[in-house]
Each structure stands twice: as C-alpha cells, then as structure tokens.
Amino acid sequence: MLEPVEGFIDEMLRENAQAPRKQRDTIDRIVQRLAAEQGFEQASYSTVRAGRARGSICRAGRGAHHSYPV
Template structure:
C-alpha cells in the first residue's frame, strides 16, 4: 500500500526523532531523495502544489479580437455563432496569424466562452444550495385516487404516500 506524502513525512520525522537516523539513512530507508527528507524535517506542513500558468505567447496579441467576436456572438442567432474552427480560420485569413495552432485557439475559446457568457450576465448562475433535512423533522405526504381492476371490475381506491426527507424511505398504503 502506497503512503500519502503526509504519512511519509510523518514516518520520516518519527524515525529521525526515535532512531536518530541521518538524512542519508532516512532517504535510503524510504527510497526517496535526500531533498524530500530535508523538506519533511524542516516543514511543519506540506508545501502546496504549484500549477504553472500556461499561456500561448503567439495567441496573446489576438485574444482581444477573439473576445470581441465571442461578445458579438451573444446577440447572434445560434447557427451564426463562431465555432473554434471558424475563429481559427478567420484569424489566419483576416489577421495573418498562420503560426498559431488550432488546438491553442480551441482551448482558449473553450475556456473563454463560458466566462464571457457569465460576465455578460447570460450564463447559468454558479450556485449550489445544499439541503439539510434533520432526522424525523420533515416528510412529504400526498393523497390521491387510484383506479384498480378487482375481479374484472374497475374500482376506485385511495392512495396514501408518505416519504421521509432525511432517509428517502417511502411508505404507501392503498384502501
């Protein structure tokens, strides 16, 4: 079973304190680099992972133009809006941008289009409201008529439906 980084750091600290092992001995024991052992011994908490901000230097001058086209698409009929392919083609034809790849344009448009819709107040609201149902407090009850064929004769019966909100269990009774 593989250890998480936090568990590994904890074991390295414990062995360093209990057994008095050196950095080199700890690295050999756990099969990690000495740099990692030193980090475990000096840091109280794990360092957060850094994710690099990727950007396309060739696409940078054209981002404002692409944003303008996407903003203009807000009022355009659905079939007339720009696709990534159409934007790339327009950039090559009108702006003289031959060195930027289609995938760079596609990735930018896929990320930027929903952002523009939200900025303009037309996108779906990013809202989540959790529901909290304490045990035994809330339930849903419903009554209704139910037609049943009994011995070949259509008979009206009454249905009682009860559903508990916390567990989702339901009880139904017909009479």
C-alpha cells in the same frame, strides 16, 4: 500563444453572443478568421480550445455555461 490576438477573439465572441445560435463561429471558423483577418497563422484548433478552457479568452458574458463549442 494567443496573447497578440486575444482582443480580436474576445470581440468575435461578443459579436457571436448577439447572433442567432446557428450563425455563431465555431473554433474552426475562429482559427480561419485569425489567419484571414489578422494574418495570425500560429493558432490551431487545440490552442484556441485550450485558451477558452483556461479562461484566458473572454466567454462573452456567458459564464461557465456557454453555447459555444469548446
């Protein structure tokens, strides 16, 4: 379901990896940005979370131990 915007999400996560911990996007914020910046309103918290859990969305070089909420 997230295939059309996986590249955008990957880029957000790469940017987040460089940001201070308190400034990183949560899953809720990723869903909001998808709607606002990409016009993609089919995503929900659960679909973005599931995409991260399956590994179909980049983990921004953090490996299995990342500091993003999942």
